[in-house]
Amino acid sequence: MNISQVEAFYHIAELGSVTDAARHLNCNRTKLSMAIKALEKELGVSLFVRTGNHVSLSEIGKAILKDCESLLLTRQRIHDTCAQAKGHFNAEMWVARDDSLPDEFWQDLAHTLNHDYPSTSFNIVLASSGDLANLVETGQVDFAFGVDYERFNSPSITYQPLGKIRMMSVCQFEHPLSKLRRVSDEELRSHMQALMVYLNERDNPDLQPFSLRYIGFSSFDYMLNTILEDNAWGVLPEPLIRQFLRSQKLAVIKHTYGLTQEDYCMFRSATREDHPAMSWLADKISDYLFDF
Known part of the structure; x- marks a missing residue:
């Protein structure tokens, strides 16, 4: 068993495709397939269940996946340590x-x-x-x-x-939501929301749109501008908006989840x-x- 075989196994398992793994590793698809066959022969087990062009991990494949990932991480750590010793690290x-x-x-x-x-x-x-x-x-x-x-x-x-960074649900100081003593879910949903989105988004319930009308940005600063200019509301970090709260350009919405904390x-x-x-x-x- 060599590290190239382990790398081939890990990336095929993660990507679910020999073709995608070959593209990721910038190598020949046939070479990867041969590496897996050699590894399976040496170990005496089948690491994948093959259905047409699709591959999925066998039970034994699932059992050794974490150990293989640890081997690859150890290899990277060795390379980094040697690079540091040669004076190439952190240039x-x-x-x-x-x-x-x-x-x-x-x-x-x-x-x-x-x-x-x-x-x-x-x-x-x-x-x-x-x-x-x-x-x-x-x-x-x-x-x-x-x-x-x-x-x-x-x-x-x-x-x-x-x-900890405090996240605040805010709107313009003169926004109708800022005038309410207590904001209900229904009232919040009826107004435009500016929310955070990102490319690598997983299923994160904390970032699902709350309002029926919304616009998403990958930047808190863009969200802030939309809240100030387009009469929207959104959840922003306190350090970014403290000056706007003090100058009464923004107001905290009195909602159940108006104030939360994130790491x-x-x-x-x-x-x-x-x-x-x-x-x-x-x-x-x-x-x-x-x-x-």
Whole structure:
């Protein structure tokens, strides 16, 4: 049994198709099929149930899937450690973040990172909250920071909560909903809603539209603009809207779920070593959230 055979098995199992796995691994479909046959012959079991062009895991295949994933994660950890020893680690770092915290706060953090860690080039990209875990899991970024909407446990990702972030159902200060002493479900459903959507959306009941009329965005900032300009309501993070509440441009809707809390997390691959810059960044964000 070699690591290439294990990799072939894992990706076919995850994607449910030899063709898709070959495309993902950028290799020949026949080569993958031969690798699986060789692995099954050595182990003396059938790892897949084959029906036409479709494959699904056999019972023994299901039983060894997690162990195979652990082997692949261990391999990646070995590569990362060796890269660090050669001095190639952290020369460039990709960081994804959502927009639940103000841009000015992130700009200050970015300036300090560049000043205090001159040997590392930082690429900080904006992404939807729900896509952060997937960006880390697929290796598109090294670290990610934001609201953990998915709550999707994966052995390949480490989730580090940095603090609680309060989510508020808000509308314009002069919106009819802001004038009600208590807002019912029916009244809330009758008004336009601005809500969060994202590309990697799983079945998340917390993000299902509540209103009969709604418009979805992958950015809290776009949601905020729609609420301010188009007489909609929506659920936004307190750090982003505190100034609008104080200036009475926004009002909190008096609904049962008008105030909730979510975890604000740092996401990283389970195989990736800690980086002092990211530890510093996590501490700064944790201190910032403590004030809320």
